[in-house]
Amino acid sequence: MSRDAGHRGPTGPKRYGPEKPPLGLPALKLPEAIPAPEIPRHLGWLNYWSAAAAKAIGFPDPSRDAELLSHARRTATGGWVVRLTEDPLDLGDRAHLAALLRAYERIPEIGGRSVP
Template sequence: MATPPRFLLIAHAPALVADDDRPIRTARAMEQAFPGLSLSWSISDEGRFIPLAQRDAWIAQEQPTRGMPLLCNGDEQHLVTLTGWESPAGVSAGRQAQFQVHAKWRREPSGITVATAVLAAVAEAAHAFWGHVTPSGTASDIALQTSPTVGGPPKPPRGLPALKLPEALRAPEVPHRLGWLNYWSAASARLLGFPDATRDAELLTRSQRTTSGGWIVQLTDAPLDLDDPTHLDALLRAYARFPGIGGRAPFAAGTPSR
Protein backbone atom coordinates (compact mmCIF):
# COMPACT_ATOMS: atom_id res chain seq x y z
CA MET A 1 0.00 0.00 0.00
CA ALA A 2 1.32 3.44 -0.93
CA THR A 3 2.14 5.79 1.92
CA PRO A 4 -0.62 8.43 2.15
CA PRO A 5 0.39 12.07 1.59
CA ARG A 6 1.66 13.61 4.80
CA PHE A 7 2.95 16.83 6.23
CA LEU A 8 6.52 16.74 7.50
CA LEU A 9 7.60 19.12 10.27
CA ILE A 10 11.18 19.67 11.29
CA ALA A 11 12.50 22.17 13.82
CA HIS A 12 16.16 22.80 14.64
CA ALA A 13 16.79 23.85 18.24
CA PRO A 14 19.69 24.16 20.70
CA ALA A 15 21.04 20.86 22.01
CA LEU A 16 19.38 19.34 25.05
CA VAL A 17 21.06 19.57 28.44
CA ALA A 18 20.62 17.61 31.66
CA ASP A 19 17.07 17.77 33.05
CA ASP A 20 15.89 19.60 29.92
CA ASP A 21 12.09 19.60 29.85
CA ARG A 22 11.71 20.77 26.25
CA PRO A 23 10.78 17.30 24.91
CA ILE A 24 7.88 17.11 27.38
CA ARG A 25 6.81 20.70 26.72
CA THR A 26 7.01 20.11 22.97
CA ALA A 27 4.69 17.09 23.18
CA ARG A 28 2.21 19.04 25.29
CA ALA A 29 2.37 22.03 22.94
CA MET A 30 1.62 19.88 19.90
CA GLU A 31 -1.38 18.35 21.65
CA GLN A 32 -2.72 21.79 22.55
CA ALA A 33 -2.33 23.04 18.97
CA PHE A 34 -3.87 19.94 17.34
CA PRO A 35 -7.51 19.52 18.48
CA GLY A 36 -8.26 16.04 19.78
CA LEU A 37 -4.64 14.88 19.62
CA SER A 38 -3.30 12.67 22.40
CA LEU A 39 0.31 11.56 22.01
CA SER A 40 -0.07 8.82 24.59
CA TRP A 41 1.29 5.91 22.55
CA SER A 42 4.57 4.71 21.11
CA ILE A 43 5.30 2.09 18.42
CA SER A 44 7.26 -1.11 18.97
CA ASP A 45 9.99 -2.39 16.66
CA GLU A 46 7.37 -4.79 15.31
CA GLY A 47 5.00 -1.92 14.49
CA ARG A 48 2.54 -2.44 17.35
CA PHE A 49 1.08 0.48 19.30
CA ILE A 50 2.26 0.66 22.92
CA PRO A 51 0.10 2.63 25.39
CA LEU A 52 1.99 5.02 27.66
CA ALA A 53 0.26 5.35 31.02
CA GLN A 54 2.86 7.84 32.31
CA ARG A 55 3.90 9.52 29.08
CA ASP A 56 5.84 12.48 30.49
CA ALA A 57 7.77 10.34 32.98
CA TRP A 58 8.58 7.90 30.17
CA ILE A 59 9.98 10.71 27.99
CA ALA A 60 12.18 11.94 30.82
CA GLN A 61 13.44 8.43 31.54
CA GLU A 62 14.06 7.27 27.96
CA GLN A 63 16.34 9.96 26.56
CA PRO A 64 16.98 12.71 29.11
CA THR A 65 19.67 14.53 27.13
CA ARG A 66 19.81 13.04 23.63
CA GLY A 67 16.33 13.46 22.22
CA MET A 68 12.69 12.45 22.37
CA PRO A 69 11.43 8.88 21.96
CA LEU A 70 8.78 8.22 19.32
CA LEU A 71 5.29 9.30 20.33
CA CYS A 72 2.07 8.79 18.38
CA ASN A 73 -1.70 8.98 18.68
CA GLY A 74 -2.35 5.25 18.28
CA ASP A 75 -4.63 5.78 15.26
CA GLU A 76 -3.36 3.93 12.19
CA GLN A 77 -5.86 5.59 9.84
CA HIS A 78 -4.92 9.13 10.91
CA LEU A 79 -1.45 8.58 12.32
CA VAL A 80 0.35 11.50 13.97
CA THR A 81 3.93 11.05 15.19
CA LEU A 82 6.42 13.18 17.10
CA THR A 83 10.03 12.39 17.85
CA GLY A 84 13.40 14.09 18.16
CA TRP A 85 17.11 13.40 18.32
CA GLU A 86 20.49 15.02 18.69
CA SER A 87 22.29 16.21 15.57
CA PRO A 88 26.04 16.05 16.36
CA ALA A 89 28.14 19.19 16.13
CA GLY A 90 30.15 17.83 13.20
CA VAL A 91 27.13 17.76 10.89
CA SER A 92 25.26 20.78 12.26
CA ALA A 93 25.23 24.46 11.33
CA GLY A 94 27.80 26.51 13.22
CA ARG A 95 29.41 23.22 14.30
CA GLN A 96 27.06 23.22 17.30
CA ALA A 97 25.09 20.14 18.33
CA GLN A 98 21.36 20.60 17.91
CA PHE A 99 18.07 19.06 19.00
CA GLN A 100 16.01 18.17 15.92
CA VAL A 101 12.25 17.74 16.32
CA HIS A 102 10.31 15.79 13.69
CA ALA A 103 6.54 15.38 13.35
CA LYS A 104 4.30 13.82 10.70
CA TRP A 105 0.56 13.82 10.13
CA ARG A 106 -1.87 13.09 7.31
CA ARG A 107 -2.36 15.68 4.60
CA GLU A 108 -6.12 15.96 4.92
CA PRO A 109 -8.41 18.97 5.54
CA SER A 110 -8.01 18.85 9.32
CA GLY A 111 -4.24 18.49 8.94
CA ILE A 112 -4.05 21.56 6.71
CA THR A 113 -6.12 23.59 9.17
CA VAL A 114 -3.81 22.94 12.13
CA ALA A 115 -0.46 23.14 10.31
CA THR A 116 0.39 26.75 11.17
CA ALA A 117 -0.59 26.40 14.83
CA VAL A 118 1.32 23.12 15.19
CA LEU A 119 4.51 24.55 13.68
CA ALA A 120 4.36 27.62 15.91
CA ALA A 121 3.63 25.58 19.04
CA VAL A 122 6.32 22.95 18.45
CA ALA A 123 9.00 25.42 17.39
CA GLU A 124 8.37 27.76 20.31
CA ALA A 125 8.27 24.94 22.88
CA ALA A 126 11.56 23.56 21.55
CA HIS A 127 13.12 27.06 21.45
CA ALA A 128 13.90 26.38 17.80
CA PHE A 129 16.18 28.50 15.65
CA TRP A 130 14.09 27.72 12.58
CA GLY A 131 11.82 25.06 11.13
CA HIS A 132 9.26 24.30 8.47
CA VAL A 133 6.20 22.24 7.52
CA THR A 134 6.12 20.88 3.97
CA PRO A 135 4.03 18.25 2.14
CA SER A 136 5.96 14.99 1.82
CA GLY A 137 6.12 14.96 -1.98
CA THR A 138 7.42 18.51 -2.17
CA ALA A 139 9.88 17.85 0.65
CA SER A 140 11.49 15.12 -1.48
CA ASP A 141 12.31 17.63 -4.23
CA ILE A 142 13.54 20.21 -1.72
CA ALA A 143 15.82 17.65 -0.07
CA LEU A 144 17.65 17.25 -3.38
CA GLN A 145 18.90 20.82 -3.01
CA THR A 146 21.52 19.59 -0.54
CA SER A 147 22.09 16.05 -1.84
CA PRO A 148 25.53 15.64 -3.47
CA THR A 149 25.63 13.65 -6.70
CA VAL A 150 28.21 11.14 -7.92
CA GLY A 151 29.67 13.93 -10.02
CA GLY A 152 29.96 16.38 -7.15
CA PRO A 153 27.62 19.19 -6.07
CA PRO A 154 23.84 18.73 -5.83
CA LYS A 155 21.80 19.15 -9.00
CA PRO A 156 18.31 20.07 -7.79
CA PRO A 157 15.28 19.64 -10.04
CA ARG A 158 12.97 22.37 -11.34
CA GLY A 159 15.62 25.09 -11.36
CA LEU A 160 15.86 25.19 -7.57
CA PRO A 161 19.14 26.54 -6.18
CA ALA A 162 21.79 24.19 -4.79
CA LEU A 163 22.26 24.66 -1.05
CA LYS A 164 25.21 24.00 1.24
CA LEU A 165 25.21 21.11 3.68
CA PRO A 166 24.33 22.13 7.25
CA GLU A 167 27.90 21.75 8.54
CA ALA A 168 29.02 24.38 6.01
CA LEU A 169 26.66 27.02 7.44
CA ARG A 170 28.27 29.48 9.82
CA ALA A 171 25.54 29.73 12.48
CA PRO A 172 22.62 27.60 13.70
CA GLU A 173 20.24 30.49 13.03
CA VAL A 174 20.80 30.13 9.27
CA PRO A 175 17.85 28.19 7.77
CA HIS A 176 18.99 25.24 5.68
CA ARG A 177 16.12 25.56 3.21
CA LEU A 178 12.60 26.84 2.63
CA GLY A 179 9.33 24.95 3.01
CA TRP A 180 5.62 25.66 2.70
CA LEU A 181 5.30 27.08 6.23
CA ASN A 182 8.51 28.51 7.63
CA TYR A 183 9.29 29.24 11.27
CA TRP A 184 12.05 31.77 11.83
CA SER A 185 13.05 32.72 15.35
CA ALA A 186 13.58 36.41 16.03
CA ALA A 187 17.33 35.85 15.59
CA SER A 188 16.88 34.04 12.26
CA ALA A 189 14.49 36.70 10.98
CA ARG A 190 16.98 39.45 11.84
CA LEU A 191 19.74 37.55 10.07
CA LEU A 192 17.58 37.23 6.95
CA GLY A 193 16.49 40.86 7.06
CA PHE A 194 12.83 39.93 7.49
CA PRO A 195 10.49 41.69 7.44
CA ASP A 196 11.23 44.48 5.01
CA ALA A 197 8.03 46.48 4.53
CA THR A 198 8.68 47.05 0.83
CA ARG A 199 10.27 43.82 -0.37
CA ASP A 200 8.17 41.54 1.82
CA ALA A 201 4.76 43.15 1.35
CA GLU A 202 3.27 40.05 -0.29
CA LEU A 203 4.85 37.59 2.16
CA LEU A 204 3.59 39.65 5.09
CA THR A 205 -0.01 39.07 3.98
CA ARG A 206 0.57 35.37 4.77
CA SER A 207 2.84 35.79 7.80
CA GLN A 208 2.20 36.01 11.52
CA ARG A 209 4.26 36.86 14.57
CA THR A 210 4.81 34.29 17.29
CA THR A 211 4.75 34.79 21.04
CA SER A 212 8.54 34.88 21.30
CA GLY A 213 8.93 37.43 18.49
CA GLY A 214 9.61 34.93 15.72
CA TRP A 215 7.65 34.54 12.50
CA ILE A 216 5.59 31.97 10.63
CA VAL A 217 6.04 32.75 6.93
CA GLN A 218 3.68 30.96 4.52
CA LEU A 219 4.84 30.85 0.90
CA THR A 220 1.55 29.88 -0.79
CA ASP A 221 -2.10 29.82 0.23
CA ALA A 222 -2.48 26.10 -0.51
CA PRO A 223 0.13 23.52 0.54
CA LEU A 224 3.24 23.89 -1.60
CA ASP A 225 2.97 21.84 -4.82
CA LEU A 226 5.89 22.23 -7.21
CA ASP A 227 3.83 20.83 -10.10
CA ASP A 228 1.88 24.11 -9.88
CA PRO A 229 3.90 26.74 -11.78
CA THR A 230 2.68 29.51 -9.49
CA HIS A 231 3.91 27.60 -6.43
CA LEU A 232 7.29 26.91 -8.01
CA ASP A 233 7.58 30.60 -8.89
CA ALA A 234 6.75 31.57 -5.30
CA LEU A 235 9.48 29.27 -3.98
CA LEU A 236 12.06 30.56 -6.46
CA ARG A 237 11.20 34.17 -5.65
CA ALA A 238 11.58 33.47 -1.93
CA TYR A 239 15.03 31.97 -2.50
CA ALA A 240 15.97 35.05 -4.53
CA ARG A 241 14.73 37.32 -1.74
CA PHE A 242 16.67 35.47 0.97
CA PRO A 243 20.03 34.44 -0.56
CA GLY A 244 21.48 33.66 2.87
CA ILE A 245 19.23 30.60 3.20
CA GLY A 246 21.31 27.52 2.58
CA GLY A 247 24.54 29.52 2.74
CA ARG A 248 24.34 30.81 -0.84
CA ALA A 249 25.44 34.35 0.12
CA PRO A 250 27.13 35.94 3.16
CA PHE A 251 25.21 38.06 5.63
CA ALA A 252 26.08 41.69 6.24
CA ALA A 253 26.00 41.45 10.03
CA GLY A 254 27.93 39.29 12.48
CA THR A 255 26.79 36.04 14.01
CA PRO A 256 23.36 36.53 15.60
CA SER A 257 22.52 35.85 19.21
CA ARG A 258 19.30 34.54 20.73
Protein backbone atom coordinates in the same frame (compact mmCIF):
# COMPACT_ATOMS: atom_id res chain seq x y z
CA MET B 1 42.32 2.75 -7.35
CA SER B 2 40.00 5.67 -7.97
CA ARG B 3 37.46 6.85 -5.47
CA ASP B 4 34.68 5.82 -7.88
CA ALA B 5 35.92 2.27 -8.41
CA GLY B 6 33.07 -0.16 -7.88
CA HIS B 7 30.45 2.58 -7.65
CA ARG B 8 28.69 2.93 -10.96
CA GLY B 9 25.31 4.37 -11.69
CA PRO B 10 23.24 3.58 -14.78
CA THR B 11 25.21 6.07 -16.90
CA GLY B 12 28.66 5.97 -15.34
CA PRO B 13 30.51 6.53 -12.08
CA LYS B 14 28.44 7.53 -9.07
CA ARG B 15 28.81 11.19 -8.20
CA TYR B 16 29.69 12.32 -4.71
CA GLY B 17 28.25 15.47 -3.24
CA PRO B 18 25.11 17.45 -4.03
CA GLU B 19 23.54 17.18 -7.43
CA LYS B 20 22.15 20.10 -9.40
CA PRO B 21 18.73 20.98 -7.95
CA PRO B 22 15.68 20.46 -10.15
CA LEU B 23 13.26 23.05 -11.54
CA GLY B 24 15.69 25.97 -11.38
CA LEU B 25 15.85 25.88 -7.58
CA PRO B 26 19.07 27.19 -6.04
CA ALA B 27 21.86 24.95 -4.80
CA LEU B 28 21.89 25.02 -1.02
CA LYS B 29 24.92 24.41 1.14
CA LEU B 30 25.16 21.37 3.35
CA PRO B 31 24.12 22.16 6.94
CA GLU B 32 27.69 22.05 8.23
CA ALA B 33 28.70 24.70 5.66
CA ILE B 34 26.06 27.22 6.71
CA PRO B 35 27.90 29.93 8.66
CA ALA B 36 25.49 30.35 11.60
CA PRO B 37 23.04 27.96 13.27
CA GLU B 38 20.18 30.46 13.14
CA ILE B 39 20.21 30.64 9.32
CA PRO B 40 17.47 28.39 7.91
CA ARG B 41 18.70 25.45 5.82
CA HIS B 42 15.90 25.65 3.25
CA LEU B 43 12.42 26.95 2.56
CA GLY B 44 9.23 24.95 2.86
CA TRP B 45 5.52 25.58 2.63
CA LEU B 46 5.40 26.64 6.29
CA ASN B 47 8.49 28.28 7.74
CA TYR B 48 9.22 29.19 11.35
CA TRP B 49 11.98 31.73 11.85
CA SER B 50 12.96 32.63 15.40
CA ALA B 51 13.71 36.28 16.13
CA ALA B 52 17.43 35.47 15.71
CA ALA B 53 16.82 33.69 12.41
CA ALA B 54 14.67 36.54 11.09
CA LYS B 55 17.40 39.02 12.01
CA ALA B 56 20.08 36.86 10.36
CA ILE B 57 18.17 36.72 7.07
CA GLY B 58 16.95 40.32 7.15
CA PHE B 59 13.26 39.53 7.50
CA PRO B 60 11.02 41.41 7.36
CA ASP B 61 11.96 44.28 5.11
CA PRO B 62 8.65 46.12 4.60
CA SER B 63 9.81 47.52 1.26
CA ARG B 64 10.61 44.05 -0.17
CA ASP B 65 8.49 41.57 1.77
CA ALA B 66 4.88 42.53 1.06
CA GLU B 67 4.16 39.16 -0.57
CA LEU B 68 5.74 37.15 2.26
CA LEU B 69 4.15 39.33 4.94
CA SER B 70 0.71 38.74 3.44
CA HIS B 71 1.07 35.09 4.53
CA ALA B 72 3.02 35.67 7.76
CA ARG B 73 2.33 36.20 11.41
CA ARG B 74 4.59 37.31 14.19
CA THR B 75 4.91 35.08 17.22
CA ALA B 76 4.79 36.22 20.85
CA THR B 77 8.56 35.71 21.10
CA GLY B 78 9.37 37.89 18.07
CA GLY B 79 9.76 35.08 15.56
CA TRP B 80 7.79 34.61 12.37
CA VAL B 81 5.63 31.90 10.82
CA VAL B 82 5.67 32.38 7.06
CA ARG B 83 3.53 30.40 4.61
CA LEU B 84 4.70 30.59 1.01
CA THR B 85 1.42 29.59 -0.64
CA GLU B 86 -2.21 29.29 0.40
CA ASP B 87 -2.28 25.52 -0.19
CA PRO B 88 0.50 23.04 0.65
CA LEU B 89 3.49 23.54 -1.62
CA ASP B 90 3.19 21.59 -4.89
CA LEU B 91 6.22 22.00 -7.16
CA GLY B 92 4.10 20.77 -10.07
CA ASP B 93 1.99 23.92 -9.70
CA ARG B 94 3.73 26.74 -11.59
CA ALA B 95 2.41 29.39 -9.20
CA HIS B 96 3.78 27.49 -6.21
CA LEU B 97 7.17 26.98 -7.85
CA ALA B 98 7.27 30.69 -8.75
CA ALA B 99 6.50 31.66 -5.12
CA LEU B 100 9.28 29.40 -3.87
CA LEU B 101 11.76 30.79 -6.40
CA ARG B 102 10.83 34.38 -5.48
CA ALA B 103 11.35 33.65 -1.80
CA TYR B 104 14.78 32.11 -2.44
CA GLU B 105 15.69 35.10 -4.61
CA ARG B 106 14.55 37.54 -1.93
CA ILE B 107 16.41 35.81 0.91
CA PRO B 108 19.74 34.49 -0.41
CA GLU B 109 20.98 33.84 3.13
CA ILE B 110 18.67 30.82 3.37
CA GLY B 111 20.65 27.68 2.69
CA GLY B 112 23.92 29.51 3.24
CA ARG B 113 23.97 30.91 -0.29
CA SER B 114 25.27 34.29 0.91
CA VAL B 115 26.76 35.53 4.12
CA PRO B 116 24.44 37.92 6.01
